Amino acid sequence: MKRQAYTAKDVMSSGPYSHAIDAGEYIYVSGQTAKNSLTLEKQDLTIEEQTEECFKNINRILNELELTEANVVKANVYLTGMKHFERMNEVYKTKFTEPYPARTCVAVFELPLGADVEIEVVAKR
Template sequence: MQRKAYTAKSATSSGPYSHAIDAGDYVFFSGQTAKNTPTAKDLTGDIAAQTKQCFANLVEVMEEAGLSHEDVIKVNVYLTDMNNFNAMNEVYKTYFIEPYPARTCVAVVALPLGAEVEIELIAKRSN
């Protein structure tokens, strides 16, 4: 299978990976942090602002793939501090409506670039 990749113009990669890979009906999106932008600001301690930037990056990649938040079926959220769970959720729920996508949220020791939240997702193309 030849991989078809999508890349956002204003998001950067912090390693050797694609922003998203098209697998036919499904598109798999790599995790995005607030620091995956060329103009990244230091948002340390502001989990709401970091979460918004994660979604801004993901939305741009989704648009490149011809998808929207309505196509998202699974989300994985990684937090370096579960005390940020509620603040992340407040932003998260502004991007989706019920029924919400399936989701996993886990605490991790650290994230690339010193980020405090990273979000990845899977979307399904409408037939």
């Protein structure tokens, strides 16, 4: 299998990884935090604002592949505490229509760049 990597404008990588890998029928988008945005000006963001920024970055990456959120079949959400769950969900539910993608949401001790939320997705052509 040949892997095709994609890099989106205005999104940075915080390590040695690609923004997305095209594996044929499926596209794997690396986890995005608000601080992966190269256009972010405000630093002290609420969980709602961080979630919005995660999706802006995901959309920038999907757009490079001529895909949209409608192509997303699976999402993984990482939170630094389940205290953020309801407020993150309020934003998350506005990003998809039913039937919603499959999803896993877990709490982790820390996330890169001091983020409180990181979201990764898998999309299908």
